[in-house]
Amino acid sequence: MSSSPLYTVGIVGARGHTGAELIKLIAAHPNLQLGFVSSRELAGQRVSDHHADWRGELEFENLDADAVAAKGVDAVILALPNGLSAAFVTALEAAAPDTVIVDLSADHRFEPSWYYGLPELTRGDYLGQKHISNPGCYATAMQLAISPLLQQLAGPPQCFGVSGYSGAGTTPSDKNNPELLRDNLMPYALTNHVHEREVTAHLRVPVEFMPHVAPHFRGITMTVNLWLNTVVKREDVIALYQKYYANEALVQVLDEAPWVSRIAGRHGVQIGAFDVAPGGKRVVVVATLDNLLKG
Template identity: 55%
Template sequence: MTLKIGLVGARGHVGEALIRIIDAHPDLSLGFVSSRERVGKPLSDFFPGLKQDLVYSQVAFDEVGRQPVDVFVLALPNGMAADCVSSIERFHPDALVVDLSADYRFDSAWYYGLPELTRTHAAGARRISNPGCYASAMQLAIHPMRDALDGAVQCFGVSGYSGAGTTPSDKNDLRKLADNLMPYALVNHIHEREVARHCAPVEFIPHVAPHFRGITMTCNLHLSRGFEASEVRERFESAYANEPLIHLQSDPPWVSDIAGKHGVRIGGFTLDASGRRLVVVSVLDNLLKGAATQAMQNINIALGIDEFTGLELEKTA
């Protein structure tokens, strides 16, 4: 039996990535795609070759819950999910809801779905908050050393401009980004607070670069005791031994190697002479593992489908 997914906020970069992933999924199909800007236009105008063609609709937020689908995915800007959730609670309370914004990442009633770190708590979840892209990159780089931290982790993040969304701003203006690196939100970024809540204290400094997609996260960890390089590597290998989307390497990974792929690469693993300062680099595609891929993992888990169904796993040596 094919289950249907309704996508609210389908015009954005993440919404477009989800359309492609859902279209390739053997057990799921699109029930509706809602986008104010594209209402009345067929998906095939934007996605040639889709197995399933629909017409973009405009579903009012307070009517979302009336739609006959099994799963609702909310791919809206921060602060806009509540009306949709209220409608779903009123008309379709048993439906699965995945919110890609930050609106419920601090709500203990919602399952925080970073599968590699939290899937053991996913049983029975019907309200899932998808982690942020920067926050995913930080947590996956920090988690294996979490119990050995001595103070906040300094995280220098660089994102492609797709992370700024489709609404015009300085952070996605290619004329301003050309030959540039744009720092912003230098303290108290929402992903800094998110990581502090779910993993460990961090001091996060985000930047936007002129490439379209992908995040590079360089994490500077101060440790409570001296470590050997082999011990650090063993911790990461043990933590991610059975994770097909996480690939470890000795050299610092490059964001160009992960763009358009579902996984995460983590490497660098450099200690200072004391063994108490460790630098780790993680890279991921902000539209995929930072959003759409992670949403599909969460949907699969919640529906009892193999977690990686619909995702093309990267083959590494």
């Protein structure tokens, strides 16, 4: 009996919260092997000294783009801030064109030549592309909450998003300072947020998005207000969402509004509430996800 293939994966930008989650996920996956982890700040230190899930002597390295391309792994995950992926993509395309590149930043989410990796909505577009752009966390919640009713929209969805402060990364700022966030809710980028533009581009309808940061560490709550061009009943809306996501293992449709505390640490999306206003042309949908996993 043949065994399943083993694929080697490298991570660039492994110091951040997302890098830490990736190390944990790869360590637990039977078909993935960590080929290298690149971090300028942690170079020379053992991965196992920072991540209890990892066993072995693998060390963090400080690798430039050419050094990453020379590693010869099957896939490279770029867990870098926005605007920093270009040099690595160029080097990999030149020296190792068969390498799968997964970019977690927003740098390639608007590029038609990159597969937009939201399989619940784009699975049919995947034709073996080597370049995969990972959707944004807020953008994932918005698109999954809106899509089943997309054809019935009478105007732009209004999306009120609340994220744990891990979404603000590890570089110190007001938005990831637990002291400033205590008993607080911090609004920011209330118009033209990159995830607003991302959802507008992929759903091809204008979306209005207002993000906020909360004192909890991980997890997103997205409350979406939808005005419709037809009258609906709540039970019909729930049935529509259940049918739309019936074959999606990572989407759970609930009757009640989901709580972010129940999705934190889990790889999936919960969608619920489905409150219909008097008159039947306004529906409020709530989606939750863990921004360090499904997001």
